[in-house]
Amino acid sequence: MLWTDKYRPQTFKELLGNGKSKKQIEHWVNEWKKGNPQKPLLLVGPAGIGKTSLAYIIAKEFSEHIELNASDKRSYDILMSTIGESSSTHSLFGESYKLLILDEVDGINGNDDRGGSRAINKIIKESKQPMIMMANDFYSKRLTTIKTKCLVIKMTKVHTNSVGAALKKICRKEGIDFDPEAIKVLAKNSNGDMRAAINTLQAASEDGEKFELSNLDNISQKDNTNNIFDTVRTVLKSRTVNHIKPDMMIDEDPTLVMEYIAENIPHEYEKPSEIKNAYENIAKADLYFGRARATRDYTYWRYASDFMGPGVALSKKETYRKFTRLTGAQAFRLMGQTRGKRALRDRIAEKMENKMHVSLEVAYTMFPSFEIIFQNDEMAYEISSFLELEDDEIKRFRKRKIPKKVIKKMEKEINEAKRLEREELNKNIKTGIYRESTKKTLNKVKENAEEKVKDSKSDDDSNVISNENPEKENFKPEEKESKPKKSKKPKKEKESEKLDKGQTSLFSF
Numbered sequence: 001m002l003w004t005d006k007y008r009p010q011t012f013k014e015l016l017g018n019g020k021s022k023k024q025i026e027h028w029v030n031e032w033k034k035g036n037p038q039k040p041l042l043l044v045g046p047a048g049i050g051k052t053s054l055a056y057i058i059a060k061e062f063s064e065h066i067e068l069n070a071s072d073k074r075s076y077d078i079l080m081s082t083i084g085e086s087s088s089t090h091s092l093f094g095e096s097y098k099l100l101i102l103d104e105v106d107g108i109n110g111n112d113d114r115g116g117s118r119a120i121n122k123i124i125k126e127s128k129q130p131m132i133m134m135a136n137d138f139y140s141k142r143l144t145t146i147k148t149k150c151l152v153i154k155m156t157k158v159h160t161n162s163v164g165a166a167l168k169k170i171c172r173k174e175g176i177d178f179d180p181e182a183i184k185v186l187a188k189n190s191n192g193d194m195r196a197a198i199n200t201l202q203a204a205s206e207d208g209e210k211f212e213l214s215n216l217d218n219i220s221q222k223d224n225t226n227n228i229f230d231t232v233r234t235v236l237k238s239r240t241v242n243h244i245k246p247d248m249m250i251d252e253d254p255t256l257v258m259e260y261i262a263e264n265i266p267h268e269y270e271k272p273s274e275i276k277n278a279y280e281n282i283a284k285a286d287l288y289f290g291r292a293r294a295t296r297d298y299t300y301w302r303y304a305s306d307f308m309g310p311g312v313a314l315s316k317k318e319t320y321r322k323f324t325r326l327t328g329a330q331a332f333r334l335m336g337q338t339r340g341k342r343a344l345r346d347r348i349a350e351k352m353e354n355k356m357h358v359s360l361e362v363a364y365t366m367f368p369s370f371e372i373i374f375q376n377d378e379m380a381y382e383i384s385s386f387l388e389l390e391d392d393e394i395k396r397f398r399k400r401k402i403p404k405k406v407i408k409k410m411e412k413e414i415n416e417a418k419r420l421e422r423e424e425l426n427k428n429i430k431t432g433i434y435r436e437s438t439k440k441t442l443n444k445v446k447e448n449a450e451e452k453v454k455d456s457k458s459d460d461d462s463n464v465i466s467n468e469n470p471e472k473e474n475f476k477p478e479e480k481e482s483k484p485k486k487s488k489k490p491k492k493e494k495e496s497e498k499l500d501k502g503q504t505s506l507f508s509f
């Protein structure tokens with residue numbers, strides 16, 4: 001879930017900044033409640049400072065509300081039939097009011113108006129219902145006449161300190177450790193845009209690691225989602241190719257734009273045949289992106305763009321008269337969310353590969369058993385010190401820290417075991433695991449995992465998924481290669497032979 005949604009303010013108090021404006025709005029709401037009709041509210045201000053959130057908070061004060069996006073319906077007729085009617089009649093329940101929320105009245109998408117502001121002016125004149133309008137650009141020409149008929153609330157950017165405090169609060173709620181300096185920089189760079197600040201924080205902390213200045217280096221602090229959403233909205237809402245094409249030219253990875261469009265098709269389109277056609281166009285666009293990648297001939301992008309833009313747009317019979325909240329591309333979000341986890345998993349598996357002489361595949365297969373074994377404090381300590389796991393790597397298998405008492409006890413025992421070993425074999429042996437029971441358990445887990453991997457391979461030999469690191473996958477432990485082929489020596493002897501050949505652990509992997 002996007003943190004901007006999770007932490008969307010629910011009350012006037014929770015909405016940061018704009019104290020004076022909030023008071024004005026509370027008065028406006030109370031007057032309506034007393035039955036005194038008020039001028040429509042026009043909330044104007046830059047993106048991401050809480051206009052939409054404020055409209056939702058106000059909506060809670062009324063029994064019903066409708067949301068519409070003014071830039072979706074550019075034509076005078078459509079606006080009149082969708083908004084005009086509902087706003088000039090009382091609701092079925094008599095006394096209660098129906099709040100009308102109209103976003104983007106400055107029509108930030110597209111260049112032509114085709115009567116949009118004329119319709120809004122007419123609605124304002126005829127409406128007997130409370131109405132809120134939102135706009136980004138106070139100086140937009142389209143607002144010139146509308147402004148004179150409204151109670152204009154100029155919303156200001158959220159103060160850097162408030163942004164910082166809100167970000168810290170989110171970190172605490174999400175259990176994310178943070179460097180106050182990094183929060184300060186993020187708050188300052190966001191320039192009052194709360195949405196951009198929260199999105200950047202979420203993107204930088206997906207893997208639950210401490211939020212530090214270095215995290216910010218990897219993240220583009222520019223929140224481009226607005227641009228993408230504008231494009232997606234135009235594609236899904238318009239059927240005019242001449243409008244769609246210019247809106248597709250944004251400074252974004254076109255495959256990402258395709259993902260966003262694909263994600264939102266079923267949110268907007270309702271008829272199965274339209275959804276089917278739209279996805280067929282997405283599939284074709286994907287094909288051309290693939291060709292461009294394979295041949296490095298990027299003229300294919302043009303075809304891809306035609307399929308995912310006008311192709312998807314024309315898959316619908318007509319535009320829907322509704323407000324659709326667009327969502328981000330799930331696939332990318334999921335990849336982002338698991339990036340940290342995957343890196344951690346790979347780090348551990350590599351350690352297992354080196355220390356236990358197993359393939360990465362076998363190592364991954366051992367993970368579920370490790371989750372169980374690691375519940376035992378002493379075994380968790382033995383294995384993690386043998387594999388030289390860091391704290392965050394241990395945390396992959398157990399939530400609790402290994403108690404200090406146990407660590408102390410085990411360290412003592414391990415040192416003693418090392419001493420005995422050195423005495424006995426006169427070798428400088430480094431070991432983490434020394435107890436028979438732990439060795440046996442690990443050996444069993446390893447054997448089971450190897451068995452499972454072997455089974456899955458023999459099930460479908462031709463379908464073996466190549467490992468992320470094929471070189472490592474082919475790695476063969478040295479002692480195995482140098483093992484005498486026809487050895488008939490008793491087991492004990494073989495073990496000491498391995499040690500003589502330089503194995504650094506008592507544990508016979």
Ligand SMILES: Nc1ncnc2c1ncn2[C@@H]1O[C@H](COP(=O)(O)OP(=O)(O)OP(=O)(O)O)[C@@H](O)[C@H]1O
Nearest residue numbers: 004007008015016047048049050051052053194195
């Ligand atoms: N004043 C604020 N106080 C607390 N959180 C805020 C505030 N403004 C924005 N946010 C956070 O940013 C998110 C986006 O805000 P919102 O959609 O209300 O912005 P907006 O001004 O309507 O932007 P746009 O004009 O682009 O639609 C919210 O869900 C919330 O998490």
